[in-house]
Amino acid sequence: MSALLDVILPVFLLIGAGYLAARFGALSASAVDGIMTYAQSFALPVLLFRAIATLDLSAAYNIGLMASFYIGAFASFAAIFAAARWGFGRNLPESVAAGFAAYFSNTLLLGVPITERAYGAEALAGNFAIISIHAPLLYTCGIVAMVLAQAKDTPAQGAIALAQSAVKNIFTQPLVIGILCGFALNLSGLPMPNVLDSATEMLARSGIPAALFGLGGVLLRFSPQGEARLIALVVAASLILHPAITYALARGIFALDTAALRSATLTAAMAPGVNAYMFAHMFGLGRRVAASAVLIGTAGALVSVWVWLHILP
Numbered sequence: 407m408s409a410l411l412d413v414i415l416p417v418f419l420l421i422g423a424g425y426l427a428a429r430f431g432a433l434s435a436s437a438v439d440g441i442m443t444y445a446q447s448f449a450l451p452v453l454l455f456r457a458i459a460t461l462d463l464s465a466a467y468n469i470g471l472m473a474s475f476y477i478g479a480f481a482s483f484a485a486i487f488a489a490a491r492w493g494f495g496r497n498l499p500e501s502v503a504a505g506f507a508a509y510f511s512n513t514l515l516l517g518v519p520i521t522e523r524a525y526g527a528e529a530l531a532g533n534f535a536i537i538s539i540h541a542p543l544l545y546t547c548g549i550v551a552m553v554l555a556q557a558k559d560t561p562a563q564g565a566i567a568l569a570q571s572a573v574k575n576i577f578t579q580p581l582v583i584g585i586l587c588g589f590a591l592n593l594s595g596l597p598m599p600n601v602l603d604s605a606t607e608m609l610a611r612s613g614i615p616a617a618l619f620g621l622g623g624v625l626l627r628f629s630p631q632g633e634a635r636l637i638a639l640v641v642a643a644s645l646i647l648h649p650a651i652t653y654a655l656a657r658g659i660f661a662l663d664t665a666a667l668r669s670a671t672l673t674a675a676m677a678p679g680v681n682a683y684m685f686a687h688m689f690g691l692g693r694r695v696a697a698s699a700v701l702i703g704t705a706g707a708l709v710s711v712w713v714w715l716h717i718l719p
Contacts, residue, residue, distance in 0.1 A: 413523040413715065417516065418708050420615060424622025438623030441616055449613030450514065451584030452606050457534040458588025459598065466535040470660025474670045475536050478651035479544065482643040483509040489639050496636075498555035503685065503692030504636060506548045507699045508643040512679035513537050514581075515617050516707065521672050524715060525665075532669025538585050541681065545576045552689055624680060625704060628697040640678065640699040645710040649675035653717070668718050675714045677703030 424441075427433035487505035490496040496504065511517065514537055521533050576582060591598065598606075630637070652674040656662045662670065678699045686696035 413520060414708060414711055416523065417519050417618060420618040421622040421625070421704070424619040425626055426622070427619075428623035428626045433623050435623075435627075438620055438626075441620035442624060445613055445617035445620055447580040449609050449616060451580040453610035453613040454514075454534070454537065454581060454584040455588040455591075456606055456610050457530070458538055458585055459591040461531060461534055461588075461592060463592060466531040468532070468535070468662065468666055470656065470662050471532050471535065471666045471670050472539075474652045474656040474660055474662065475674055476543070477655060478648045478674050479509040479511070480547075481651050482648045485647060486640055486643050490636060494633060494636050499552060499689065499691050502548065502551045502555045503689065504640060504695055505551075506544075506685050507678050507682035507692070507696045508640045509648065510544055510548075510679050510682045510685070511540075511644060511648065511674060511676040512704070513540050513673050513676060515614065515621055515679070516676040516704075516711075517673040519614050519618070520676075520711060521669060524672070525668055529665055529668060532666045533673055536669070536673050538589075541579070542576055542582060545681075545685070546573060548685055549573065556689075621680070621704075625701055628683070628701040630698045630702060631694050633695060637695055637698045637702065640695065641703045641706055644678050644699070644703050645675060645706055649714055653714075664719050671714060671718055672711070675707070675711055677707040 424433065424438075428435070428438055483505040486508040487501045490501040490504040491498065513533070517537075518530060518533055521529055577586075649671050653667070653671045656667045656670045678696070680700055683693065683696040683700055686692045
């Protein structure tokens with residue numbers, strides 16, 4: 407019970423406060439957008455910049471850690487793609503959108519604060535290693551899968567142009583730029599000037615609280631609707647299947663140490679991220695399923711994460 411009260415509830419109370427503030431008019435839609443713009447375009451990129459810049463790359467980029475998490479992610483994608491395609495009769499592009507919602511975890515806004523509250527800031531190296539390639543890898547694979555799925559209906563030239571535009575959009579995102587700048591400073595071996603260190607520390611410290619509060623306001627815009635059974639499967643894949651595969655691989659196959667096991671499993675156990683809806687919206691497919699999975703999955707994570715915290719050593 408202490409894990410629920412001390413680790414998980416504070417995170418979800420911030421989300422709930424943002425939700426209620428938006429629900430009762432204390433926070434306008436434009437204010438929610440402003441908070442999320444500040445968090446996602448400034449504070450969180452700086453947080454990732456600082457984290458990657460100071461990361462021990464040789465220690466953090468453990469093959470077993472990355473394989474455990476991403477094999478679990480792609481297995482979840484495959485399971486939901488198959489369920490949507492052959493279990494629910496969805497077409498190929500809609501099946502890809504459902505699979506994307508199942509494998510794109512909210513690694514940053516939920517994974518980082520919960521791991522930090524549970525195990526301390528020193529336990530986040532594995533989280534940041536996973537996050538550093540999360541959006542570029544999964545977005546790129548999702549876009550390729552969607553382009554292939556739409557190949558019959560979209561002229562080749564148009565599909566290639568769409569893919570190029572989407573990939574360009576990924577690598578111009580502030581979060582990705584923050585990661586790349588962090589790698590550049592880390593690999594350069596140059597120290598961060600004290601004045602820059604102090605300024606970026608203050609900015610980074612505000613990122614997660616602001617983003618969680620704003621996320622509550624964003625979730626108000628989503629309403630559960632669509633295919634209830636498919637949505638339930640997407641949420642189950644995100645909260646149960648992905649972390650279960652990750653945990654089994656990390657512990658049984660790769661024999662990760664405790665810190666890496668915790669980072670991989672907890673990061674995998676997070677609900678679908680808002681980017682799952684953004685991907686669906688980008689292609690105009692599966693938006694109701696993605697939006698519902700984000701909302702229901704975020705609420706369900708309150709319980710599922712508590713269970714995983716009890717399972718983990």
